[in-house]
Amino acid sequence: MAKSQKVAVLASGGIDSSVLIHLLSKKYGEVFPVYVESGHIWERAELRALKHYLKAVASKKLKPLSILSVPTQDLYWNHWSQTGKNTPDERSRDEEVYLPGKNLLLISKAIVFCSLRGISELALGPLKTNPFPDASSQFFKKIAEAAGIALNQKFWIHTPLLKYTKSEVVKLGKNLPLELTFSCLNPKGNRHCRTCNKCAERKNAFL
Numbered sequence: 468m469a470k471s472q473k474v475a476v477l478a479s480g481g482i483d484s485s486v487l488i489h490l491l492s493k494k495y496g497e498v499f500p501v502y503v504e505s506g507h508i509w510e511r512a513e514l515r516a517l518k519h520y521l522k523a524v525a526s527k528k529l530k531p532l533s534i535l536s537v538p539t540q541d542l543y544w545n546h547w548s549q550t551g552k553n554t555p556d557e558r559s560r561d562e563e564v565y566l567p568g569k570n571l572l573l574i575s576k577a578i579v580f581c582s583l584r585g586i587s588e589l590a591l592g593p594l595k596t597n598p599f600p601d602a603s604s605q606f607f608k609k610i611a612e613a614a615g616i617a618l619n620q621k622f623w624i625h626t627p628l629l630k631y632t633k634s635e636v637v638k639l640g641k642n643l644p645l646e647l648t649f650s651c652l653n654p655k656g657n658r659h660c661r662t663c664n665k666c667a668e669r670k671n672a673f674l
Contacts, residue, residue, distance in 0.1 A: 472496035474497070477592075483633065485643065497530055507539075508654075518532065535580060537573065547652075565598075578622060651665055
């Protein structure tokens with residue numbers, strides 16, 4: 468997978484990107500975790516958890532966390548991700564947690580970040596169970612090509628977890644402090660709500 472010694476990884480503080488950071492550290496000399504704030508109600512708790520996790524797995528290869536901003540309140544202004552109302556629960560289908568264009572926005576910002584720092588590779592952690600159109604291998608290939616044209620630079624986007632389920636990713640990270648990770652759509656302070664779609668997915672993966 469490695470084309471160079473540097474890779475940036477879109478990190479959310481969840482299980483998938485946390486395990487991905489570990490896997491990347493085995494293949495690259497420098498790993499740059501990147502978190503993108505967009506104004507969603509879970510971000511404060513998520514970012515807190517990510518910082519704790521990165522501190523626990525700190526190494527010379529793992530660089531300091533970079534925090535970028537892509538405000539989306541004007542796009543999702545009355546959405547459950549902004550209001551906390553009618554949050555998809557444990558009975559909801561995965562399709563109900565879809566945020567239109569979310570990966571398009573995150574990757575666009577992250578790739579410009581990479582370009583300005585001489586990084587040609589970006590990784591993120593969608594799984595094979597992800598049903599969204601902006602989480603397909605075709606999408607990642609095309610957006611890397613478009614970014615290369617826009618920035619006059621060759622880019623690679625890596626999604627090595629696309630062949631795994633979440634329970635399989637948990638097994639990959641069984642020796643990591645995954646108890647520090649955070650995946651919740653409607654947190655109660657810094658704690659999981661235990662009733663949303665993401666909490667159910669997390670619980671089932673550990674079980």
